Amino acid sequence: GDASLCGSLCFEMLKCCNSKLTNLRHEACAVLYLLMRSNYEFTRRQGINRVHLQVIISVSQLMGDVIGLNNSRFQESMALINNYASSDKAMTTTGFVSEVRDLTKRIRTVLVATAQMREHERDPEMLCDLQHSLAASYAATPELRTTWLQAMSKHHVKNGDLSE
Numbered sequence: 760g761d762a763s764l765c766g767s768l769c770f771e772m773l774k775c776c777n778s779k780l781t782n783l784r785h786e787a788c789a790v791l792y793l794l795m796r797s798n799y800e801f802t803r804r805q806g807i808n809r810v811h812l813q814v815i816i817s818v819s820q821l822m823g824d825v826i827g828l829n830n831s832r833f834q835e836s837m838a839l840i841n842n843y844a845s846s847d848k849a850m851t852t853t854g855f856v857s858e859v860r861d862l863t864k865r866i867r868t869v870l871v872a873t874a875q876m877r878e879h880e881r882d883p884e885m886l887c888d889l890q891h892s893l894a895a896s897y898a899a900t901p902e903l904r905t906t907w908l909q910a911m912s913k914h915h916v917k918n919g920d921l922s923e
Contacts, residue, residue, distance in 0.1 A: 765809055768794065770817040776836035777829055788836050792843040795862070799855050807855070811862050812902060818866050819893075819906040822873040830870060837863040869893075883918045887911050 772794075775787030791814070798810040844850060844859035872893050879885040894907035915923040 762809060762813060765794075766813040766816060769810065769813040770820060773814065773817050773821060777833050779829075779832070784832065784836050785839065788839040788843065792840050792859075795840075795844075795859060796847070796850070796855070799850075799853075799858070804853055804855070807858050807862070811858070811865075812900065814862060815865055815869065815900075816902055816906055818869050819903055819910075822869055822876075830874070833870065834867070837866055883914060883920070887914055887923070890914070 769791070772787045772791045775783050776791070778784050778787070791810075795807045795810045798807045799805075802808070841860060841863055844856045847856075850856055872889065876886055876889045879889060890907050890911040894904045894911065897903035897907065915921065
C-alpha cells in the first residue's frame with residue numbers, strides 16, 4: 760500500500776526523538792521500535808524495509824534544511840532503540856537486531872554528513888556539493904536521492920541560483 764502514512768509517522772516520531780523532554784523521547788523511541796518490529800512481523804520476518812526507508816527519508820528531510828537535530832539527544836534515542844532490539848528476547852535469534860543496528864548506523868551517517876553541511880552552511884557552493892554527494896550515495900534508493908536533491912534545490916532557490 761501507500762507508504763505516506765508510515766513516512767508521516769516516522770517523521771513525527773523522529774522529531775519527538777529530538778525533544779528536550781526525556782519522557783517524550785523515550786515514548787517516541789518505543790513507538791519507532793514497535794513500528795520496526797511490526798514491519799518485521801508483517802513481512803514474515805523478512806526485513807524492515809518499509810520502516811527503514813521511511814526513517815532514512817524522514818531523517819534526511821529533517822536534516823535537508825539544516826534545521827539541526829540535537830546530536831546528543833538524537834544519538835541517545837538511537838541507542839535506546841538499539842537497546843530495545845537487543846533486549847527483546849523474542850527477536851534475539853532473528854536478523855531483526857542486526858537490521859535495527861544497520862538502520863541506526865545509517866542514521867548516524869546522515870547525521871555526520873549533516874554536521875559537515877552545518878560547518879559549510881555559509882558556503883552555498885560547498886553545502887550544495889555535500890548535498891549532491893549525499894544524494895549520489897543514495898543512487899540505489901530514488902526516494903532518498905530525491906529528498907537530498909530537493910534540499911539542494913531549496914538552497915539554490917534561496918540563493919537565487921535558479922540556473923543550478
